[in-house]
Amino acid sequence: MPFDAPSTRPVRSRAAPRAIGLWLLGVAAMVWVMVALGGATRLTGSGLSIMEWAPLSGTLPPLSDAEWQRLYNLYRTIPQYELVNQGFGIEGFKRIFWLEWAHRLWGRLIGLAYALPLAWFWLRGGIPAGYKGRLLLLLVLGGLQGAVGWFMVASGFEADRTTVSPYRLVMHLGLALGLFAALTWTGLSLLRPRPAEAPPATRSIRRQAKAAAWLLVAAMLAGGFVAGNRAGLAYNTFPLMEGQLVPPGYWPMESAWANLTLDVATVQFNHRLLASLAALAALGAAFAGWRRLPPGFARRACLGLGGAVALQYVLGIATVLHAVPVWLGTLHQATAVLVLTAALLALHGLRAPERAS
Known part of the structure; x- marks a missing residue:
């Protein structure tokens, strides 16, 4: 058979x-x-x-x-x-x-x-x-x-x-x-599988979004050192610290690593600086997405990134001004994850097309 x-x-x-x-x-x-x-x-x-x-x-x-x-x-x-x-x-x-x-x-x-x-x-x-x-x-x-x-x-x-x-x-x-x-x-x-094609502006906006995402991650880790040193309880004014843009006590130690991770004035200033740079980069990516991308997921994700970062920046200022009350500090930390989510959504929406990858 x-x-x-x-x-x-x-x-x-x-x-x-x-x-x-x-x-x-x-x-x-x-x-x-x-x-x-x-x-x-x-x-x-x-x-x-x-x-x-x-x-x-x-x-x-x-x-x-x-x-x-x-x-x-x-x-x-x-x-x-x-x-x-x-x-x-x-x-x-x-x-x-x-x-x-x-x-x-x-x-x-x-x-x-x-x-x-x-x-x-x-x-x-x-x-x-x-x-x-x-x-x-x-x-x-x-x-x-x-x-x-x-x-x-x-x-x-x-x-x-x-x-x-x-x-x-x-x-x-x-x-x-x-x-x-x-x-x-x-x-x-x-x-969401990788798209078959993408608008011409996607590549340059993706670079902007990546820069914003890395700055956001750096700001979050710097925020961890602020929390670990309880640095939020000092310099409770904004935008100045003890009446100056750069606080008088900035970088007092001989060790660069100790300054970056343990000095109260330095870690808080660095967190503020990184957060400000990240906010500018994210808002720039959001503006570029709004102007240059067609309606769709990627455009909405870029706008969401800008909105989430703006909200987190305001919460950060309020947290400092009020000397880190428990509810506001917790909300600020939780909103950091919202910002990370928005960055991931933006990067995912801006991925290169399948044939280009």
Whole structure:
């Protein structure tokens, strides 16, 4: 009996790019909330209230008075209690504990929201070709973020410290922003394939948007050093600092690295400078997009970038003028992720056509 001829019917792919794209954007939204919660824990001094890293057992809060007392006694051994919160009692400890516990619980939920659907899509063969390695890398980065978070918190237990190390804070923030960007870009790429053609002005506007995006990232990381050094509590005027454009105390140390990362006047001025340059670049890209791009996603994304940066700039000024109240500082940090989102949308909308790539 002769072999059957091979079927000419097309094989139906089980890949689900749209579902995976929406899932990744949903996880990115959870990371956005996590960044805002992180800002709130830092501003309220809650981040050092849990002195144990227990990824599994720490999921549950204290369930007895004895457990509350044990954790409170641990907290009383660190400098933050002695120098900032001495005598605030177990009720005061509970107030800062719950915010940090919610922050850590949300991180665990992000891990489940990523790992379980990834396994489901993987086993069903729903992951498009070329994306398995990237999705596994994102899983590893998410786990690394948890470890870096504890590495940051542990620095706050050292002698004479009441806050975490600025270097570790910026490392934690930078990894969170990088993870958010990777999730968002991958999700967008699955939902919006590269265009077949693009308007002639796209290339030059894309260069403008890239310059704005890199300046925005630099301003955000500089903002991490402002937060880590509590520099926002000084020089609460704008645009001048102690009556001068460049503050009198700028660059006082011999070490350039120490000036850039630890000196209050220097880190705040640098953040202001980078934010101003980023705002000008973003508004320039938005204006160019409005003038030179046809109606569509790319044009709207460029305008959105300009609007988001303008909003963040105003919030930054208000945060400085009011000496960083908790609600305003948290909003400023959360809006930084909005700005990053707008930059990613603009760059994605301005991608080179398929044949040019």
